[in-house]
Each structure stands twice: as structure tokens, then as C-alpha cells.
Amino acid sequence: MTHTYDLLIVGGGPVGLFTAYFASMRNADVAIIESLPQVGGQANALFPEKEIYDVGGIPKIKAKQLIQQQLTQLNLFKPDIKLNTTVNNIIEQPDGSLVVATNHGDLQTKAVIIAIGTGSFAPRKLNNVYDPALETSGQITYFVKNLADFADQDVMVAGGGDSAVDWALALENVAKSVTIIHRRDQFRGLESSVEKLQNSTVNIMTPYLLNQVTTSADQLEVDLKKVKTETHQTLTVDKLLINYGFVADSRLLRQWQLDLAGTKIKVNTKMETNRPRIYAVGDAVTYPGKLDLIAVGYAEAPIAVTTALQTIYPEKIQPLHSTSLFN
Numbered sequence: 001m002t003h004t005y006d007l008l009i010v011g012g013g014p015v016g017l018f019t020a021y022f023a024s025m026r027n028a029d030v031a032i033i034e035s036l037p038q039v040g041g042q043a044n045a046l047f048p049e050k051e052i053y054d055v056g057g058i059p060k061i062k063a064k065q066l067i068q069q070q071l072t073q074l075n076l077f078k079p080d081i082k083l084n085t086t087v088n089n090i091i092e093q094p095d096g097s098l099v100v101a102t103n104h105g106d107l108q109t110k111a112v113i114i115a116i117g118t119g120s121f122a123p124r125k126l127n128n129v130y131d132p133a134l135e136t137s138g139q140i141t142y143f144v145k146n147l148a149d150f151a152d153q154d155v156m157v158a159g160g161g162d163s164a165v166d167w168a169l170a171l172e173n174v175a176k177s178v179t180i181i182h183r184r185d186q187f188r189g190l191e192s193s194v195e196k197l198q199n200s201t202v203n204i205m206t207p208y209l210l211n212q213v214t215t216s217a218d219q220l221e222v223d224l225k226k227v228k229t230e231t232h233q234t235l236t237v238d239k240l241l242i243n244y245g246f247v248a249d250s251r252l253l254r255q256w257q258l259d260l261a262g263t264k265i266k267v268n269t270k271m272e273t274n275r276p277r278i279y280a281v282g283d284a285v286t287y288p289g290k291l292d293l294i295a296v297g298y299a300e301a302p303i304a305v306t307t308a309l310q311t312i313y314p315e316k317i318q319p320l321h322s323t324s325l326f327n
Contacts, residue, residue: 005029005080007308008100008109010087013041015282015297016115017070023113023305024077031080031109033087040067041117049147051166053190054295067164074110090256090278098277111308114265114273114280115297119252124244130213139220140213140240145172148241156222157182157242158210165189167241168202179203181210183227208233213240227297253284262288271304277311279304 009020012034023030036045040063043050048064049158055061061069082104089101090112100107123142134140144167155175157168160182166189168180181195185206187194197204207227214221220240224233259266259274264286271279281304282297290296309316 004097004108004110005031006110006312007031007305008098008112009115010100010112011041011115011117011282011284012036012039012081012083013115013117013282014043014066014070014294015094015117015301016041017067018072018298019113019115019281019301019305020079021070021074021077021304023309024079026076026305028305028309031082031107032075032080033085033100033107035084036088037084037273039071039081039083040064043067047143047163049144049170050163051170052294053193054185054293056295057299062236083247087146087252088255090275092276096277110278110312111270111279112302113137113301113308114278114284115282115301117278117283118246119263119284123242126210126213126242126244128159129210134213134215134220134240139215139238140242142242144241147171150175150241152176153238154219154236155179155241156220156235156237156241157241157243158182159245160184160187160189161243161245162189164243165197167243169193169196169200172200172202176238177203179205179237181205181208181224183207183209205233268289269303270307271300272307277308279308 006028007023007030009016009030009032012032016032017039020030020032043063044067050063051060052063053060086103087100091099091101093099098112100109130140136160147170150171151174153175154177155171157164157180164180165187168178171178180202208224209227211225212223219236219238222235222237235310253260253265265273265280265284267273267280267285267287271281273280281300283292
């Protein structure tokens, strides 16, 4: 007889792991489906050294440490975790249950919660201003997996958002020198982080655009053009870290017949999608006032789990407070 889960959590990033943990506290029969060979999502695979600041009660924590803490938490219940598993389709059954078709066969469940973050994505790259071989050599990169790779080097960070500002500050204590360039005078990062940046030793160059990147000996010659002028300046660095954001691919979500706004899944205040018994949380979703923060995803997870369990088991009394879950 085919096993039927109460909930299948699609995505094993920070929000997916917490969703599975909260559902397990509710005694739900849960499994996590993760397309990567390890859980942790993009936080663990791409940004393990990034400092996370928006988790309540924790002043700051590296992404890889946060994932390890969540795995320790999740290990209290040991739900099934299916790695290297890609969801191809979600099919409704006559009795209201769902069949999740994957590359490793079909899984039966009473409900699905999607927590895939930004999903399939690629970094937004520079436009024809450098030799792509510089990416292969690692001189131009889009991710920081190990801060030690930048030790005692002259590093340039390009970008004006939270990630660019955070990386510039993190590299300040590791690199020989750090320069951050942004096309606007104002950065888009958290105000406290921008203030730290302005008070740091990081060389801030605004408003500048990357005009061209060439090589000289073993270093990069970066030609910068000041916005709305013909003024150019050339800096020599060892590595260029680009943080211009990511381009998401929504084709898979459309294949699942979900209503989207751009690349995001539309949900209501109960985290319900347009399809019965399919819910979504975290950076994958959008609704009025939505913020793409881990803390927000953590708050959405209990809502989705509670809504799903009320639908699956309407006769059960739902706890009102988290402190009642173990009583």
C-alpha cells in the first residue's frame, strides 16, 4: 500500500526546514523534498559565509551555522528528507489528496507546502564588458562560499543592495582592501548596515558603473565610468564580486498551474494558492505588504501548516499558542 504523507514540503532551505519542524511539532507525517544534494537551499549552497541578521533572538549568525542549528532542531522529529529530488508536477486526486510526481517516482500526500525560495535562478551578470574566462578562473565571481578565498587580496564589490553591503563589510576583516561601487549615491541595504559601511575602511565609490574589465599580469584592471559624465577611473584588484541580483525562472511554477505575479506565487493571508491543498511560504510568495526576509518566512510557515491541517483534519482542535504544543 502506498504511503500517504500529511504534508510534503517542497524546498529544504531555512523556511522549508522550519515549516517541516513546526508541522512535526503538530504530529503531522511530513517529508521534505529538496532538489539539491543537501538541505539548506541557497543559503547553504551559495551564501554559507553570509551573516544573517533578521532571526529573532540571534544578533547575527552565518547562513551555514543557521542551517546546522535548524537541522539540530529538526532532528528532534527526524522527518523524511528526499534529496536530489525534483518535483515535475502536482496532480489532484478525486478524494482531494495530491500525487507529487518527481524524478524518483510519485509521492502521495494530503497537502503540499511550497517553500522553494527564489526557485531556479541565475545571477544577473555583467553585459559584455569582460572575458567569460575570468569567471572560470574565479577572478570574477557572484558568490562567496569561503571568505578565506579572498584573504590578503584587493577586492571590488559591485552592487548596492543588502548582499553587496554585507559582503563588503564581511570582507573588510579578511581582504587586503575592499572597494564597493554602486551606480547610485544611495545604497538599498538596511540602514544600520549602510551606516556601518560608511564608518568602515571600505572604499565607497558612487555613482559609478563598471565599464570594462581587462587583465594585467595576474590582476584585473577595472575601468569605471562616473554616471552622467565622461569621467573614467581605473582600479586594479585581485577579485571582482558582483551582486546585481538574480534572474528567476518561473516555468516550473507555471507547469504546476499556480497563479503568479511575475515569478512569485500569489497567496492569501492563509498562505493558500489558487489550487486546493497547495500552500506556499517564504521568498516564493507574494501578497500586499510582503517582505522577502527569513523572519517573515518563519512567520508564514505556522500559518500554512495550521491552514493545511485544519483542511485535512477539520475535526481536530488546533492549538492557539506554540507553548501548548508540547503540553
